Amino acid sequence: MTFSVTILGSSSALPTSKRFPAAHVFNTHERLFLVDCGEGTQIQLRKYKLKLSRLERIFISHLHGDHVLGIFGLISTLNLLGRKAPLAIYAHQEFEPILNKNINFFIKNLQFAISFIPIEANQKKSILFEDQQIIVETFPLKHRIPCNGFIFREKEKTPNIKKHLIEKYCIPLSEIVRIKQGANFTLPTGKVIPNSELTYLSSSPRSYAYCSDTMFFSKLAEYVKNVDLLYHEATFGSEMASLAKQTGHSTASDAAKIASLAKVKKLVIGHFSSRYKDIDPLLTEAQQIFPNTSAATEGDIFKIEANRVKL
Numbered sequence: 001m002t003f004s005v006t007i008l009g010s011s012s013a014l015p016t017s018k019r020f021p022a023a024h025v026f027n028t029h030e031r032l033f034l035v036d037c038g039e040g041t042q043i044q045l046r047k048y049k050l051k052l053s054r055l056e057r058i059f060i061s062h063l064h065g066d067h068v069l070g071i072f073g074l075i076s077t078l079n080l081l082g083r084k085a086p087l088a089i090y091a092h093q094e095f096e097p098i099l100n101k102n103i104n105f106f107i108k109n110l111q112f113a114i115s116f117i118p119i120e121a122n123q124k125k126s127i128l129f130e131d132q133q134i135i136v137e138t139f140p141l142k143h144r145i146p147c148n149g150f151i152f153r154e155k156e157k158t159p160n161i162k163k164h165l166i167e168k169y170c171i172p173l174s175e176i177v178r179i180k181q182g183a184n185f186t187l188p189t190g191k192v193i194p195n196s197e198l199t200y201l202s203s204s205p206r207s208y209a210y211c212s213d214t215m216f217f218s219k220l221a222e223y224v225k226n227v228d229l230l231y232h233e234a235t236f237g238s239e240m241a242s243l244a245k246q247t248g249h250s251t252a253s254d255a256a257k258i259a260s261l262a263k264v265k266k267l268v269i270g271h272f273s274s275r276y277k278d279i280d281p282l283l284t285e286a287q288q289i290f291p292n293t294s295a296a297t298e299g300d301i302f303k304i305e306a307n308r309v310k311l
């Protein structure tokens with residue numbers, strides 16, 4: 001089952017001839033969730049052959065143009081393509097009237113429903129969306145305006161029962177469902193076999209966290225603790241640390257420190273200032289603190305494989 005992230009934009013506020021403003025696509029079982037929607041996102045979706053019809057939800061981290069200006073053109077295109085399926089948009093409350101005004105002015109006869117779900121600024125970690133497969137959490141970042149990060153997590157799967165124990169303890173079919181729901185099993189002798197001994201998860205749930213834009217703050221590591229894939233902005237190198245702080249951004253070292261404190265499995269850095277023609281120094285800076293780091297480039301796909309749990 002797919003669990004991957006495609007980079008559509010790795011630049012910060014000023015795009016370059018090679019780098020687009022912020023946008024990621026999270027793919028879970030071929031359902032596409034767009035994370036931020038900088039200008040040109042719809043072109044990038046086409047370029048990397050991501051089916052627009054599979055786009056289900058859009059999550060906007062904050063209301064700076066490089067994270068949101070692509071949404072109006074994208075909605076217009078979806079309408080021209082005859083979309084009928086509803087689209088959910090998650091953003092800070094101030095965006096709703098801006099969105100409605102633009103749609104009313106530029107898009108005549110919108111053929112599909114848009115549901116706007118406000119993200120509360122300065123809230124603690126909370127759940128934005130949940131269904132049988134996936135949970136999307138949000139948490140506050142520290143930027144010049146209200147800004148939120150997101151975590152996309154696979155739902156815990158129903159545990160399996162170890163086959164050899166079904167035979168060993170002669171567990172009847174009627175008990176199997178109860179054990180899968182967490183019950184212990186009592187032998188005819190009265191001895192209780194605990195659930196943890198009887199069951200196992202076939203794979204552990206996968207997770208991807210998105211953090212852009214933010215300055216360094218150590219609590220962020222708690223929010224993204226143990227995720228499989230952490231995307232963290234690294235607008236500057238450490239030689240620009242004071243500008244990073246002033247503008248509410250992070251250096252490559254800051255991003256790597258968070259990855260290290262949070263004990264994530266992999267770090268991807270992005271949102272690079274256009275002043276860096278070569279990203280290698282930023283990548284090297286991060287890797288000195290957190291070796292398993294990659295630098296985002298348009299078209300990169302980061303796949304998280306299911307971690308099979310060994311019995």
Ligand SMILES: [Zn+2]
Nearest residue numbers: 062064143213
């Ligand atoms: Zn910003």
